[in-house]
Amino acid sequence: MTRPEFALDVEAISAIPAVPVILSMVKHLTGMRFAAIARVTERHWVACAVDDSINFGLKPGGELVLETTICHEIRQHQQPVVFGHASADPQFATHHTPLTYGLESYISIPIVLPDDRFFGTLCAIDSVPADLSDPAIVKTLTLFAQLIAMSLDTQGHLESARAELTDANEHGRLREQFMAVLGHDLRTPLSAIRMSADLLATKTEDKRSLGLVSAIRQSSIRMGALIENVLDFARGRMGGGIPVKRHITDDLSDVLKATVDEIRASHPQASLIESIHLGGNVYCDPLRISQLLSNLLGNAVTHGSPTSPIHLHIWQECDQVIISVMNRGTPISPRLLPLLFEPFTRSEAGGRGEGLGLGLYIASQIATAHDGILTVSSSAELGTCFIARFPAVPPA
Missing domain, CATH: 3.30.450.40 (GAF domain)
Structure with a gap:
């Protein structure tokens, strides 16, 4: 033996x-x-x-x-x-x-x-x-x-290698559980908080109470955005990219205008100048393109100059949809520009460092999932400009 x-x-x-x-x-x-x-x-x-x-x-x-x-x-x-x-x-x-x-x-x-x-x-x-x-x-x-x-x-x-693979599989199982917690156990009570805040707003006229209700609502909106960003980050890392459901849509302009209105409502202090000109059908996932735009505008509000307007231009050119978001403020160091689309690195570029640093990463992943690209340039003369491009028509 x-x-x-x-x-x-x-x-x-x-x-x-x-x-x-x-x-x-x-x-x-x-x-x-x-x-x-x-x-x-x-x-x-x-x-x-x-x-x-x-x-x-x-x-x-x-x-x-x-x-x-x-x-x-x-x-x-x-x-x-x-x-x-x-x-x-x-x-x-x-x-x-x-x-x-x-x-x-x-x-x-x-x-x-x-x-x-x-x-x-x-x-x-x-x-x-x-x-x-x-x-x-x-x-x-x-x-x-x-x-x-x-x-x-x-x-x-x-x-x-087998032991590491076993550990990786276990980590994958834990990540799935983590996503389930984010997707259900956190979003459900957060929705209840938002609905309760809306209900409270209809039941009181006291200015101080209305101010507290507004703070609760804004905080719950921001928490919801953070949860969605982390969920998308986890999905992207686990599944090889953020999933999109592309189809032919004729109302992308309306969806993006509604996104701009939401940013205005949640950031009343920000000044937005937009120009949206999309003609005809566009092959995309409208909700994901709306999320891309929301992340770019949110980034501009957070890191741009509070005294200068944010310029948004959306148009079609040579069968491509182009989304340009420009803001003024302290230019980003050329050394940090390549890091902007990596997760958890946005705060390294200065500014007020709000959020988890996932917004630009997710925006870039959405552009990639649409067979497109997201680029950035930054200078004291021209400001900081993010440009997303993706095909407006299905692949041949």
Whole structure:
């Protein structure tokens, strides 16, 4: 019975497809009738694989007393040991190992892993002499031992990869639970808060109370936007992009005008100058394009100059829809421009740093999902300008 602490080693060797062929080749090259791969530690000698034609009696998992083996010495000096006729060899004629096991021929090659850890030996024995004088025998067995070591190392990396994959699957399950919490357990009570605020607004005329109700409503709207952004971020990272449902629509102008009105209502202090000219049908997901515009306008309100208007232009050109949002304010450093469309990095660009830094990332992902692109330029003379472009017609 294999000791539990060596079960993985025996399993690892048995999992190497080349091992039976290697042991057969060792017997063929040396002319000996027993070949094995042994795991050798400070206290144990354990057979991991065996090719036995002399009924030596060892099976995978079987042990020899470490001190009775030459592998105990090989573990210390990590050099091959070879003799072809023990009884005629001055060094091994009186050695305890050939005397104990009745051996005449013996060869053992150390197996050293790529990180210099000693694993064990590749060995062959027989009770009759063998001609081991050809240097090619030791060289070939050394290559076999290196092949075994590399295979064990590869298996170790594969096991680590499997463990990481298991962890990743577990993390994926936790992310799905996290999305479920966001999607239901948070949005549902938040909707109740907003409806309660609307109801309270109809039941009181006290200015102070109305001010508190308005603050509750605005906070719940902002919390809802944050939750939706995090949900979209999670969906995008888990599913390879933010999902969109594109179709032919003839009312995109109305949808985007309604988005502008919502921004005005939620940010009465902001000045918006818009020009929206879309003619005919557009192939898109109107709700996602509305979200893209809302994120760009929200970003302009948050990070632009409060004393300068935000300029919005939306038009069609060469079968493309173009959305341009420009605001004045402190220009963004050229070093930070490439980071703007990465998640959680917006606050690094200065400004007041509100939100999670997901708005521009999500806007960029929506543009990409529409086979389009979102770009940015920023200078003291021209201001900061975000331009989104995407095809207005379905792909051919």
